[in-house]
Amino acid sequence: MDTQFFTDPRLAELHGAASATAKSLFSDRDLSVPMTRAELLSAYRSLASTGYLGGVIDRSRGGAGLSFEEYGAVLEGVSEIAPFLSNHSVQRSLVVAGTEQQRDRWLGPLLSAETIGAVLITEPHGGTHVADVRTTLTPDGDDYRLTGQKIWCVHTMTADVGVVLAAGPDGSAVRCLADLNHETVRRQQIDMTGLRYLTFGLIEFRDTPVAAGDLLIGQGTDEVKRTLAVARALVAVQAASVGQRAVYAAVKHLSTRNARGRAVTGLDLIRERVGELSSRVEASRAFAYHALKAIDRDDASAPALASAAKANATDAAVAAATAGIELCAAEGLVAGAEIQRHRDDAAMLAIADGTPIVNHTLWGKYVIEQSLLRRP
Template sequence: MVAERLMPTQESADLIDLTRTIVARELSPHVTEYESSGEFPREVFRALGGLGLLSLPFPEEYGGGGQSYEVYLQVLEEIATGWASVGVGVSVHALSCFGLLTAGTDEQKKKWLPELLAGDKLGAYCLSEAHAGSDPAAMRTKAVRDGDDYVIRGQKAWTTHGGVADFYKVMARTSDDGANGISCFLVPADSPGLRADTPELKMGLMGSTTASMLFEDVRVPAEQRLGDEGHGLQIALAGLDAGRLGISAVATGLAQGALDVSVAYAKERETFGKPIIEHQGLAFILADMAAAVESSRATYLAAARMKDAGRPFSRQASIAKLVATDNAMKVATDAVQVLGGAGYTRDFPAERYMREAKVMQIFEGTNQIQRLVISRDLSR
């Protein structure tokens, strides 16, 4: 079964149909290969860029698709239904471009955005550090002004696309003024002194490379600072609001994939003379899974429409991320249960969905942090 969608225009409905075709033909046949080997599917991102699927929520003047977040997120969900690692990668790539669009100068946007949006260059986002994940204001990576350059020294953790990206958006400390002492920089991957550590050995999302990035006196021209000195954390947090919507859509897509596998299996597997979907105990599990998936979709779309309307959406983004990722974990776990012993084997993707769902509750701010954001907003 596929997700039922009510798209705002015929053009956006056609875009969904195109995405489903691409996922079925170009992505799904390769998932097992790449997730088993841990190889990063770089050519997939070039292909998606060439088809315009990396640039959807960005302005047409820079090579973007000019689409609303309501449309973009549903395309992203379709990609993640077929391959969660690629869905995460598309979301992170958009996050790496977001600050450039919102805080960059016209010259910076014209120089960097077209190649990124076309998929010729792949972006990454360097905010977290080993001791400063949920508390980014505690970061220690420093950028010291030296004439017309900054010299960056430190280490960034948990970088999606670390070591395979062409471009890194980096937050580094330019003064000791706490949260107001952080600035944002655009750093090409070939900058001398920049290197990736050994990729992390993860539970899931093997097709998405994650590594720490080491900055050993990396010299960055001052013209590659994004925004004013001291505004880096504001740029980062604004991007995270949009990034949380991306992960909400990815988590919903993963849950949809888990539901699809479960329903298909339950229609074919028979016990006591009838398909197991006709046994009420299991049918009710499937019904709850379907309700969770559709609730997640409705929640992220409500937040996206707030963003598209130009209204504040931080609380709604955190709610969407919390709901969609918790639901994805529950749906993926139930998918393994529906398949029984078969769900515990790699003959079916249910076990992969379960492993992949866990990290959705952790990155882009843990779900405990989302609850903190929501409760603080309520207290105002």
Template structure:
């Protein structure tokens, strides 16, 4: 774990890099639906992908409080870059870090944390969505191999991923008890990757369907114990939700900054629109929302730093922060008026992406149900 001074220096470096290098190019690569490889290489050189991955495994060994601040700084400019930087610590890397063998960590986690390799996580399915226990993808044991068949939807990093962490069940009737996790190279025979095009939001990241047509993998592809895949998935999802919450705070802050700047400069009826009470009210809501969302995300990060399970807290942080991001984007768009639709202003991108933030890593309707069940003792918190 790095000291506080070093942590502040890293966060400051992230902010400066985002403003100087990412900001001038984000509108273009968002439109083109791609990540610039040169920027990814630069960030790898700077160690930006290391996150919370332990130093012994090739990561930066950050504490979670530093990690969420780091992701927020990047996300103020481009939360999709924040998404890619969070994956080694979240949805992709956490599974290997917590459940992988030494060989799996060496082969996959180290390069992932170094930014020299990218991965994908295949959890969501066309029919089951957020109901992980209800997945339809199956596997059978054939001697020393596993044969996996099924499909996944809305899987990211299809253009750059070298491997896919995915989940399948040996018996659908067993629900979560029958699920196992596997690491599959993306060049495996029978694995088909089919990207979507012209997405509403989250445009730079390549997302699409994954088809597993009797994909054969060896015993070394099993991640964790057979039948323990649900636990593998939940550990990764918990960290992933923290990343989404951090990115949402970054987007909300960007909306607030854009709204303040525009309101001060824009004049109507002979004065700055910042003088109008309705504009002040919207900015106030944004200020309060950003501050409270940031505190909730930090609270969840502190719990993880203490070694606690933070299932309820990360769910709360993801739901609340993404709702704040969308409300902030909506209000900021309203303040911009007709200029909100202009590509010269980033607010249109913030509005599109903030809507998707409410859906990824479990829709906010799902989180509202989960939090209610945990609060009422109907579902285990840890």
């Protein structure tokens, strides 16, 4: 069913290669245990040929030159085994908002899987309200010092470099690169329920030095929106993949259960429910690619559409996995049952890059504006 999804054979191929590589890579790995930095880098290297690392970054810069739609197909392939593994956001931030020196310094190691990057935005006092950033970047001679706490960031324990959002000397938001291995940086892992092969936690900067040249060049609001749109649309694709795994896991178990002298998968009631859950997941997948295509052609609707696609996909995936667990009855509740992993991964994706409430609200705002424009 998977590769049939794509009309375009190139997308099918990208998806298939990524999925096959990921499968062979992780077949023996217990994905409930966090990967070390070395393991992650080795996985990245194995996946490099699929475009997983290079992604949408220009070939001239060492990237894979994929379109966003193509990159979505790659991520979806890997996501069948290990959603959210990549650190594509850091690379893209450098390309979009970095200086030439910053790119020279970091892009190579990131794209060749020698370095891991992380994006550090959320703070302990409240993640959604980004305007209220309390980490400060204060002048220290020609350079700066970074002080504050960041939380929930992917690759908290394994990343080497962070793109950090902070309040600059004049109070306005700035972004800078910070060396996470510096002695002034403390990291504390927080165990999460999902995406357990990755690390999350608290990162504290205590007067961490930041060179003047490590400030990212200010992005315009549109660029920030676009960056977020990309992140969200790519979460959407991965969430759809998780939702699909959840449906498969439920079906797999149910095919072994009997009622009224037949496998319960032969009962219309079970089929109807499976169909309903799955159709929402599949619709969310089509919608996710629709959003990626809008990003590819730089449509004005893309940021809002990506919000809609993301919230829709995680809603569908969480619903499919939650209902799937219930369908599996007692077996679904055995500690460690596969389908629980899908639910927990889906729940994680639902929060990353903004909660469903936040993303639905953003889309609703856009729909309202557009429909009022259209019908005066």
